[in-house]
Amino acid sequence: MRREVTLRDVAELAGVSSRTVSNVVNGYANVTERTRIRVQRAVDELGYRPNVLARNLAQGRSGQIALVVPYLDTPYFSELLQSVIRAARKSGYNVLIDQTDGDAEHERGFIAHGSRRLLFDGVIFSPLGLDQQALADRDPALPLVILGERTSDGTFDHIGIDDVAASRQATDHLLDLGRQRVAAIGDQPYATGEAAQRRTRGFREAHHARGLPVREDLIISTPRFNRPDGAQAMAHLLDREDPPDAVFCYSDLVALGAIHTIVSRGLRVPEDVAVIGYDDIEDGRFSNPPVTTISPDKEMIATTAVERLLLRISSATPPPGLELRAPHRLIVRESTIGRG
Amino acid sequence: MRREVTLRDVAELAGVSSRTVSNVVNGYANVTERTRIRVQRAVDELGYRPNVLARNLAQGRSGQIALVVPYLDTPYFSELLQSVIRAARKSGYNVLIDQTDGDAEHERGFIAHGSRRLLFDGVIFSPLGLDQQALADRDPALPLVILGERTSDGTFDHIGIDDVAASRQATDHLLDLGRQRVAAIGDQPYATGEAAQRRTRGFREAHHARGLPVREDLIISTPRFNRPDGAQAMAHLLDREDPPDAVFCYSDLVALGAIHTIVSRGLRVPEDVAVIGYDDIEDGRFSNPPVTTISPDKEMIATTAVERLLLRISSATPPPGLELRAPHRLIVRESTIGRG
DNA sequence: CTACTGTTTTGCAGCGCTGCAAAACACAGC
């Protein structure tokens, strides 16, 4: 295996110091056109490509950011991942992926042990089982941006949509259609379920605003936001004497699972039960019927997250932790209004 | 920002040389129990964690492998990604993701410019637009494992299921059900469509084996294997005077798109048109109706790919390029046989 | 006590790059 071309090799060929080659390669100012050209020619001739590792070691940074998500096969996260990678690449950063499987211990270790010594310069984190305590215990030197769940305590940035408002809007949509018994699937009434609880709050507010009672027995909690959980919860609801005629699902996957159950019992969506989801994943656009949903601006969430993280990384004194709101909108499809 | 603890700090505290600390940390042989314990204590006390970057620079490797896929939001790839990450982590490797968007130029650059100088030690590649030429032009020093599309020329490993056999099996299933006019969606009759063409071959073989004519006009090609393409192709087919009563789709996404179209025209699956997919993604299990599919053993594909790649990386002389077959099976669901 | 063998520990160079500060150069003004 032949040795790779180094800065020094180029320097020798161009007849300058290796430091000058470095200056040219990195586009630093104060290099005369003449030397620049000479060096460039040498670079091209030898096919020099900088050794990223050495550069990073010398600079004390890794040029990589980590994206930590609970599940990669969840469309919402893979769509987000895609945008994060693009945004990071634009700034010359690579993205390392870590999947936690929602394991709280794993999540904790990740932010506590910090940057694993230069494997990454910062983390974009979408936690699931992380409580406030774990966040407080974290490595304070690690630049951190959090998506979704927890709100910022001022030492990191948090980006998400306004869950309460969005959920209220979703519920309003169902009530506007004249539905009488609106259920909710996805509540998580425990410490790590902040985001879910915000959705439940929106669900309640929508009822209160029109003076309607909230049927507490129609609020079903689920451990995860996936299809099987949605399917099971829906089965539960349909077994009631007085089954719902509409469901607000806390994710599109839950909605797809719910629809699966409804249809397999010979009922119709939306005639018998109207279904609304959350996340606007591609699956929901092509399912049968297509799913009405709350669509968060994922592209904006991703780019903002990367932007804030890079800012954090490059700042000498950490900037204040911001609480950022990404826009969302209601997308109405057949699962609530039928064949238009 | 305070300096991180280094090997030397530990060495000083333990009263040994830094090299000895390195030996302990890396579990090298020939360290007496006494020193091992002493060093370990110092490591724990200072909370030392090795600097991965420095280690890699010294060792001339990066400890990272790259996974290059066309699209990350395609469930098949995100499910695969998940398994690859797990397998790599088990061996202490990190995974860098790259999404090519199926852009041939991007794909070419990736394997031609090689390891981008130590950013990664090897690549698991699922190409889309890569022709044999590009493969030949690649950096020969870069350990490479290819998934799916192209067959091995002996300089890299290739892993995939037996597409011809699987496709034949899928088509057989439709014919066994007594379907008369079986269509195929997903052919790609051009240089970069090897995998698609193998599926078409299986489709043909199934017909030939029973002496049935292949209706060439029912073989529709699509640029991608996604929902929109499937939906559009199906619309095309249904516009025929003599529409098909069964479709073999070259991916589950295509199948889901096709079902979407069929249903939105008021037809029923499988009564009017039976649909079979390929890949066995989760969406297909919960769709309405659930999709019959060819299920490749993804876990095995991922672990084998990682295993072979790491072997390649650690070998002084490159091992011969293997052509590996992962098992697959037909999973029958409602989209072909209806409600049991 | 010396020589020899095998084990454990050490010292140093170097991976390829950049930060820093000094050196060299260029040019203007006196």
Place this chain on the structure above:
DNA sequence: GCTGTGTTTTGCAGCGCTGCAAAACAGTAG
């Protein structure tokens, strides 16, 4: 020609680790 100012180039140390080979040590045999 000399001084001063600003620009361009250089040299060296060092990022934190490991490879290598030598040094120190231990144990055994003669």
